[in-house]
Amino acid sequence: MCILILSLKKESYIKMSNYKEDLRLVRTRSNLRRALLELLSTDQFDKITVKKICDTALINRITFYKHYEDKVQLLNDTMLNLKDNILSKIPGREAILSKTDAVKYINNVIQIVINSFLIHKDLVNLFMAQQSTLISKMISDIIKSYVKELLETINDKVAPLATPINIVTEFISGGIATSVYYWLNHQQECPKDRLLASIKTYIDKLAKVDILSE
Numbered sequence: 001m002c003i004l005i006l007s008l009k010k011e012s013y014i015k016m017s018n019y020k021e022d023l024r025l026v027r028t029r030s031n032l033r034r035a036l037l038e039l040l041s042t043d044q045f046d047k048i049t050v051k052k053i054c055d056t057a058l059i060n061r062i063t064f065y066k067h068y069e070d071k072v073q074l075l076n077d078t079m080l081n082l083k084d085n086i087l088s089k090i091p092g093r094e095a096i097l098s099k100t101d102a103v104k105y106i107n108n109v110i111q112i113v114i115n116s117f118l119i120h121k122d123l124v125n126l127f128m129a130q131q132s133t134l135i136s137k138m139i140s141d142i143i144k145s146y147v148k149e150l151l152e153t154i155n156d157k158v159a160p161l162a163t164p165i166n167i168v169t170e171f172i173s174g175g176i177a178t179s180v181y182y183w184l185n186h187q188q189e190c191p192k193d194r195l196l197a198s199i200k201t202y203i204d205k206l207a208k209v210d211i212l213s214e
Contacts, residue, residue: 029067031057033078036071040122045075076134078123083138086116090146099158102150107200109146110176113139114192117184128185136181143180144173172206 035057039048050071054064068074089112091105117124117135127135148169155161161168176199183195190198 025067028059028063029077031059032064032067032074033081035059036074036078037120037123040126045071045126075123075126079127079134079138082116082120082123083142086113086142089116099154102154102158103200103203106147106150106176106203107196109143110180110199111196113142114180114183114196118192124184135184136177139181140173140177143177144169147173147176172203175202 032053035053036048038056039052043052048071050061050064053071053074054061068077090109124135148165151161151165151168151172155165179195179199183190183192
């Protein structure tokens, strides 16, 4: 009995230790990402050193290298974390019961994506300046996944689609994602509100002319 109790206590202690270790890991990486974003607001990436990142995050270099091989890996992790943050802000689609609901939903998704990129414009501009495909792929992946879910909901709850879901998904999400990516590169051509209003108009018209359903 005593052995069993000691064993349970030891197991509980190990679980608690692992939990604390996980929290420390999450906190450390979060602090490093935050430090990098802070430095990017004033410095070019090639001028930012691991020492600067560590000093800003109040973390020593040994700890840094336990988590990342170099500052490039931290940069990529920061961008992937941005994607996770965007996805966490997008609401569920349970309330979609009509085409009107569907249009409002996808417009909301687009607005969340654009606003998130604008909040982290220094990070986004860095990847764009390097002609990285990560930004365009991220936009495309997010928009495509939610457009597909949206179309599946319309197909199940509203009316059967006249065209295979995958084809319609590529058609709609491709146009939206390309427009958003182009705008991020040419914001001086069009205010954000005008871009969102234009996309909303196109989606509204697409829904009203019954292209989506039989």
